[in-house]
Amino acid sequence: MYAGGMDAPNMGLRELKKRQTRENISNHATRLFLERGFDAVTIAQVAAAAQVAKMTVTNYFARKEDLALDLHDVFVDLPAGTVRDREPGESALAALRRAYLAGIAERNPIIGFSGPEFARMITDSPALVARLREFHDDREKALAVVLAEETGAEPDDIRPRVAAAQLAAIHRLLFDETLRRTLDGHDNDEIARIVDGYARVAFGALEPALGDYAVR
Amino acid sequence: MYAGGMDAPNMGLRELKKRQTRENISNHATRLFLERGFDAVTIAQVAAAAQVAKMTVTNYFARKEDLALDLHDVFVDLPAGTVRDREPGESALAALRRAYLAGIAERNPIIGFSGPEFARMITDSPALVARLREFHDDREKALAVVLAEETGAEPDDIRPRVAAAQLAAIHRLLFDETLRRTLDGHDNDEIARIVDGYARVAFGALEPALGDYAVR
């Protein structure tokens, strides 16, 4: 019988069960966190809800924060991938602005349109806020690597790191702003309208510095 | 008898003892952290070394990280204060660049010239790295507040936050770079030379965007 899921056609039973176990734990954890708040739920309670041993939870998720923010790689690789896949003739700045405005238009949860419950869960927990900072940090570093590659910069050239820092700073700011307004009870359409304007101002401010940087 | 220290002339015996206790704990903690590493030292060991109860340590320092990084306020207020005290006719960008280059010239520990032992202590400890990220975050927020005040911006004006994000991003980057090179064993003079060049590139990149922003 065909054993593959929609994620990976050739998957053994072992790998399949691992995915199910991970999903099962993550789903119970997310539900509990949204219901009671991240800090009010213990790993033991997650394990009990998912009906696995406490140790199984910590085997799959090295830190408790990863139970709530299980999207490190996609978050981190987003701007780096956007630059890597930019159109010919397009600058890194233009590609990132284009992708961000598109993300706003589609209300992409990963740039902050995650709903009030999720936003509340994060901001109420110092541990999650700290983990999110780490995400942003890793994201800036990934972007710097791509910019260095794409411009053929020498290892000691600070310019790709400066550009990455400025661009990542905008992403951070717009993300925070989206989250903040979500918490304040605004609906997504209103937030999208405002943040769209903010994004144009913010990316526009970098135009003179980065308009012709890393053009493919 | 005159009871004041050099910090506060009118201090009761109670307050004096509090300062001594705090200093005593902090000194023993710093010594132990540099000797054995932050994570390898427990609060109980700090308490034993300082000959106080464990609870006294946690009374003075809410988090263990604060035992090693007892400079939150001065770190956070540095750029905000620089902008607030800038010369007439000077932009926020010019003031921050001037202050940063001066900091490099005097090898100011607070911008990263802290010596290899201290740098090692920080980078070896995820908890301290995370706390440092929080410092940078608070610093950006403080700077944004000052820029909003100084430009008379409306609450919904994103520009002071964009400017603060870009300027704080440079501070972050240059701090990390100074720390990284300190860890790599370079001496302060060499680092100062290199980071000075980096600072000119980084602040210079913002000149077209911020050259005439927040001029006093």
Add this chain to the structure above:
DNA sequence: ACCTAAATTTAGGTCGGACCTATCGATGTG
């Protein structure tokens, strides 16, 4: 179908940081 090696889960523990309450002791004020 069986058997073995490898991978995964489990149980039961240690350790340290954060927090709590009640109490003791010193201070400086009335």
Add this chain to the structure above:
DNA sequence: CACATCGATAGGTCCGACCTAAATTTAGGT
């Protein structure tokens, strides 16, 4: 000089992170 106040202390709970050994499940070969 008495006492209200504030800091320090003892002894505890709770939880996340981590460890080891053992039990269970799977994969692949015979």
